Amino acid sequence: MQAKSKLALLIMLIALMLMAGASVFSLAAKRNVKPHQLMILFTGDDLGTNKSCGCHSTGDYGGIPRRANLLKKLRDAGNDILLLDVGDAVNGAGEYADIKARFFAAAFPYLKYDVCGVGEMEARYMKEFGTSTPFTNAITTISANVYDIATSKLLAPATYTIKETKNGLKVGVISVLSEALVDQYMQEKIGIKAKPVREALKQTLPEVRGKSDVVVLLFHGDLKTSRALAMEFPEIDIILDGHPTDPPLDKAEQIGNTILATTKSAGKYVGKIILDISADRKITKSAFESMPVDNTYPDDEEMVKLVAQNDKDLEDYYARMRTQYAQNSTDDRTQPRQPKPFVTVNKCRECHPAEFTAWSKTRHARSYNDLMKDSRASNPECVSCHTTGFKLQGGFTSIAETADLTQVQCEMCHGPGVIHSRRANKNYGAVSMNTCVQCHNRANSPRFDYATYRPKILHKPADPNAKPPSIGH
Ligand code: HEC
Numbered sequence: 001m002q003a004k005s006k007l008a009l010l011i012m013l014i015a016l017m018l019m020a021g022a023s024v025f026s027l028a029a030k031r032n033v034k035p036h037q038l039m040i041l042f043t044g045d046d047l048g049t050n051k052s053c054g055c056h057s058t059g060d061y062g063g064i065p066r067r068a069n070l071l072k073k074l075r076d077a078g079n080d081i082l083l084l085d086v087g088d089a090v091n092g093a094g095e096y097a098d099i100k101a102r103f104f105a106a107a108f109p110y111l112k113y114d115v116c117g118v119g120e121m122e123a124r125y126m127k128e129f130g131t132s133t134p135f136t137n138a139i140t141t142i143s144a145n146v147y148d149i150a151t152s153k154l155l156a157p158a159t160y161t162i163k164e165t166k167n168g169l170k171v172g173v174i175s176v177l178s179e180a181l182v183d184q185y186m187q188e189k190i191g192i193k194a195k196p197v198r199e200a201l202k203q204t205l206p207e208v209r210g211k212s213d214v215v216v217l218l219f220h221g222d223l224k225t226s227r228a229l230a231m232e233f234p235e236i237d238i239i240l241d242g243h244p245t246d247p248p249l250d251k252a253e254q255i256g257n258t259i260l261a262t263t264k265s266a267g268k269y270v271g272k273i274i275l276d277i278s279a280d281r282k283i284t285k286s287a288f289e290s291m292p293v294d295n296t297y298p299d300d301e302e303m304v305k306l307v308a309q310n311d312k313d314l315e316d317y318y319a320r321m322r323t324q325y326a327q328n329s330t331d332d333r334t335q336p337r338q339p340k341p342f343v344t345v346n347k348c349r350e351c352h353p354a355e356f357t358a359w360s361k362t363r364h365a366r367s368y369n370d371l372m373k374d375s376r377a378s379n380p381e382c383v384s385c386h387t388t389g390f391k392l393q394g395g396f397t398s399i400a401e402t403a404d405l406t407q408v409q410c411e412m413c414h415g416p417g418v419i420h421s422r423r424a425n426k427n428y429g430a431v432s433m434n435t436c437v438q439c440h441n442r443a444n445s446p447r448f449d450y451a452t453y454r455p456k457i458l459h460k461p462a463d464p465n466a467k468p469p470s471i472g473h
Pocket residue numbers: 051052053054055056057370371374376379381382383384385386438439440441444445446447448
């Protein structure tokens with residue numbers, strides 16, 4: 001090579017190095033920010049819940065119409081906000097999941113979500129419907145490890161994203177799904193799999209760390225793994241854990257330099273982390289709060305309309321399913337000549353008038369009316385516990401078809417009574433705590449306690465002035 005061209009090459013190389021160096025320096029210099037606070041808000045595990053059920057006055061939290069106003073309030077106060085979802089907004093499979101996904105596809109952009117991670121529900125949906133996001137392209141959907149077994153391609157369009165905040169901070173967000181949640185069924189029947197979480201992080205994290213001031217991991221999986229990841233990957237500043245299998249954390253944990261916080265069930269809370277950011281873009285302080293989405297936040301009108309439309313879609317779907325089921329059924333009991341398994345409270349009343357009177361005074365006897373007040377009397381997600389025999393053979397379907405099976409009647413506790421009503425026998429109708437907790441579950445009846453609830457529904461309540469039972473009656 002000639003001296004001249006050697007020199008030219010050298011000059012070019014130096015110039016290149018200078019350019020590269022300069023860009024690093026200028027990035028650092030230019031990117032000094034004014035010290036400020038960043039508010040990271042996060043949700044997860046909505047599992048298709050669009051509105052709070054109102055089943056318990058003290059735990060009446062959640063719902064998208066309220067969440068919209070909670071977020072609006074925080075935005076109106078001028079906060080610099082990053083809004084994230086940790087996954088499992090969607091629920092179920094097939095057309096049901098599609099109805100749920102359609103709701104969140106409209107709601108999440110309206111609520112101005114910045115990034116959504118992928119839970120096993122989204123993963124399943126994305127594969128089933130051949131889409132790269134359940135939420136439309138208005139929402140950045142990311143996942144670093146769930147892939148389609150047939151094509152070996154990741155389901156989401158990106159493994160991570162970098163969001164620049166109002167104050168010029170670069171926040172890198174990665175989402176991974178616990179491989180334990182993409183089980184054998186998901187692999188064999190749905191055709192998706194998750195790369196080991198640690199492998200995915202080793203591949204993604206260095207790049208994201210290099211480009212970001214703050215790194216957030218959306219981890220959809222158990223708390224134990226979250227804690228381990230915090231130890232093993234100190235480059236992560238914040239881990240937001242969804243799908244908690246353990247009781248969710250009330251406070252954030254500090255593990256080394258990593259902050260760990262969890263979501264709480266069915267969209268009842270919004271997680272809030274406030275970070276104090278210094279001029280050189282470091283986190284100097286953090287505070288966490290789990291905000292209950294309670295009824296102090298009014299319903300957002302747009303979202304109320306969306307919920308109503310979504311509930312209508314769901315009702316139509318169930319109605320179609322019923323017709324289809326009736327047409328295809330080979331089950332003799334669907335034929336009118338066969339006795340129906342449920343005889344209704346009016347039949348029981350004929351022989352048990354005292355029990356009927358007692359039952360009439362309990363809230364079970366007006367449980368359906370409470371739904372009517374709330375105009376959700378035909379919502380399949382509500383009627384299951386507020387009527388008799390929903391989804392069971394010969395049970396409640398709709399007020400038009402089965403008006404006599406509204407309310408929580410005798411047969412919801414004692415079982416279908418057709419045989420007993422024809423030939424009364426003693427061996428019918430044993431009730432245990434298990435009978436109650438099908439409906440009085442943690443979400444809908446948080447204060448349920450068998451010992452205190454049972455006496456309230458007994459048909460022959462103990463008379464406080466009565467003599468001890470040994471005297472007999
Ligand atoms: C898994 C069963 C279940 C489902 C599903 C369910 N509920 Fe309930 N609901 C209950 C139980 C149990 C109670 C009584 C709770 C208590 O007092 O401990 C209740 C109570 C209520 C009450 C009375 C609250 C009060 O204090 O007066 C309303 C209203 C209500 N539910 C509405 C709904 C709506 C609307 C839906 C659908 C979004 C729904 N429920 C879905 C089980 C359920």
